[in-house]
Amino acid sequence: GEDVEQSLFLSVREGDSSVINCTYTDSSSTYLYWYKQEPGAGLQLLTYIFSNMDMKQDQRLTVLLNKKDKHLSLRIADTQTGDSAIYFCTRGGYQKVTFGTGTKLQVIP
């Protein structure tokens, strides 16, 4: 199957770190991606990681990939209210992309 699973909801206080987790079943993808969707808007690519990497850091974002467990995580440091959105992890990007239901991040001021 091509399932991607994420927890539905995460609430954090402003300034804390957020960790959004994702598990996937298809390990054939070369890249894995994180997208952000703000209310009523399209999806915005946040970052991606090559499947041969374990970690990628991009400013406040850190992506960790555990290929053995098929687990991907996105850590947002110093979470801001502007980070409130739905976050989707996806695998592939070649031809069709499979999305899960996403994780809704709520940042409490």
Add this chain to the structure above:
Amino acid sequence: DTGVSQDPRHKITKRGQNVTFRCDPISEHNRLYWYRQTLGQGPEFLTYFQNEAQLEKSRLLSDRFSAERPKGSFSTLEIQRTEQGDSAMYLCASSLEVGGLETQYFGPGTRLLVL
């Protein structure tokens, strides 16, 4: 060219009417995708084009749905005889593969409400 654009942004129609949506991709991108997103769900793949060729269609794409990309640039998605269950956000994305990395850039979506 600042990104993928979609038109209209919102559409309200009565059940049974036909609607057509347009997507203008990033100009150098050869792949174009259509997705449908309902409330509380992630986007679901509908179809994709490489240049003007439609290479894959989801089983979600019933006979009432048709998509075209006649010149390999913009694309249209038409829904005939709309049903209330067609109410959703329709997202378009375009991409260009470089060295195995294919990043899809999404448009703002067209929100359809069928009354």
